[in-house]
Amino acid sequence: MSTYVSPFDETTATPVAFAPRPASLAGARVVLLDISKARGSEFLDRLEERFRADGAFTHRLVKPTFSRRAPGEFLEQVKIHGDLAVEGLAD
Amino acid sequence: MLEAIAADAPAEPLRDGVVVFLESDCPTCRLTLDRFAAAGVRNVAVVFEDSAPVAARVARQAAYHGHVYAEAAPYATSERLAIETVPTTVRFDTDGNEVDRAVGWDRDRLAQLLGTPLGQDEPATKPGCAARWTYTAPPTDELEEMFELGYSDGLPVIPPTPERVMAMLGGRNPDATLGLVPPGMGEATYERVASCAVLAGCKPAYFPVVLAACTAMLDEAFNLNGLAVTTSPPGQTVIVNGPVRQAIGLHCGMGALGPGWRANMTIGRAVRLLVQLTGRGAPGSLDRGTLGHPGKLGLCIAEADTPWLPLHVERGYDATTSTATVIGCDAPLSISDHRSKTPEALAATIAWAAAATWSPNWWPLTDVTQLFVICPEHVMLFTEHGWSKDDVRNAIFAAPERRGADMITFGEAPPAAHADPDASFRKWLSPDQIMLVAAGGEAGRFSAVFGPCFGMGSTPITREIQ
Helix, strand or coil: CCCCCCCCCHHHCCCCCCCCCCCCCCCCEEEEEECCCCCHHHHHHHHHHHHHHCCCEEEEEECCCCCCCCCHHHHHHHHHHCCEEEEECCC | CCEECCCCCCCCCCCCEEEEEECCCCHHHHHHHHHHHHCCCCCEEEEECCCHHHHHHHHHHHCCCCCEEECCCCCHHHHHCCCCEECEEEEECCCCCEEEEEECEEHHHHHHHHCCCCCCCCCCEECCEECHHHCCCCCCCHHHHHHHHCCCCCCCCCCCCHHHHHHHHCCCCCCCEEEEECCCCEEEEHHHHHHHHHHHCCCHHHHHHHHHHHHHHCCHHHCHHHHHHCCCCCEEEEEEECCHHHHHCCCCCCCCCCCCCHHHHHHHHHHHHHHHHHCCCCECCCECCCCCCHHHHCEEEECCCCCCCCHHHHCCCCCCCCEEEEEEEEEEEEEECCCCCCHHHHHHHHHHHHCCCCCCCCCCECCCCEEEEECHHHHHHHHHCCCCHHHHHHHHHHCCEEEHHHHCCCCCCCHHHHHCCCCEEECECCHHHEEEEECCCCCCCEEEEEEECCCCCCCCEEEECC
16 A cells, blocks of 8 residues: 555544443432433433433433534533433434 | 554464454454454454555444454465455464454354354354455555545535645644634644645645634634534534625625535534544534534625625624634525515514424424524615614514514424413514525615524634734
């Protein structure tokens, strides 16, 4: 192969590994992350019922806007309040 | 010689574990890697008979999280182990002796070899391809190599050799940076921007325009992150004003929206390649666009000289300054009006065509600036009646008006229309949301409105071309 000047930034290439799935939801702290899209909260309402029925504790967070990256302090809140998180999309 | 993709990978994977030998262009290999990833398999070392960048890209696409290696020609490891077919999966004992081997994709056999269920998806078996060392490969075609490396938007590109990139940089510092490119946040060093410009087919003379457009695009207020990942269609459209148009051959006349004009086509493409490659915003990957549109290959418009104030002067620049303005745009909708005799009638035609964009019943468009390209014959009708761009903007804004009751018989009517069927609605909140640019051939009464970039909170940005 010839040498080329890559347009890629290889420091962004590392795939992020999935965290292991929890064995049980009982007692788990679940962040339900509303990205502020229309009707996303309805979806999360239903999930919240199911999580609570399985014995999980839920915590709702609302991203300022769906169209921009979540601010760093917001992601910190996710980590503080949750053992796991569900991001509620829409459309 | 095996080359580990990740720094923490064991240097010698061929002992006490399982190794699968793959090639990037073998469909069965892709299937195998996808199935391993889907089954959560991580403890199989993957050896690609490919270059390291290709191996990394294919593993990333498959979301495979185990260790990945690449081996270049002449593929000595494969030959030594007599791997005649890919995929071949081999188990080694602690001394490095082979204790089991499965050839091709054989779901149940591989599940047995791995000791891990691999699902029930079909096909259960699929034969593989000949390993590369077993045949004489044709000489490398550098244009095909660009596709293998992922250096493409789907069309052939110019290989970014060091010599071409250096010429594109024109003495600029290759390590200088424009910042991080959403959505993947790769750093837009000048060298990477120049690589994208070479890939796109730019001449070095175009590079200052590419730099200015990319600088504008990375302004936080443009919200490239939103545009790059949304399911809606916007691309990053570039509008160029000032003397640079003539200096580098940017075309603003007949066929102004393309195709056919190298400077326009390649500058727009370079900007989009930066998003897709450096920013890793490739369609189907982080770019989640439902349909996209052909203008996302790249779209660069040069405004024509008319009696009107050019866009950059409207935006506060001196007429002798050259600028690049970026705006998020869906595809253009052509607006034919060959019959209007008055500016009011023509403005109404243009406005009502625009009223159908995004959705015929989504009124108003709250957070957009919408681009209109007005053709010379339409400009002439307006200017002969003494209408400035502001006059046209105000008339376009004022023309479409509907009652709630007229909208609620269709889908997607605004909630306020249901609440008050007698309420009056406009397509925009303000004339300031209407951006007018003159361009096109002398003959023909075809203007255009671009579908808006709605919901992204994106502000058009203008930057001076240095």
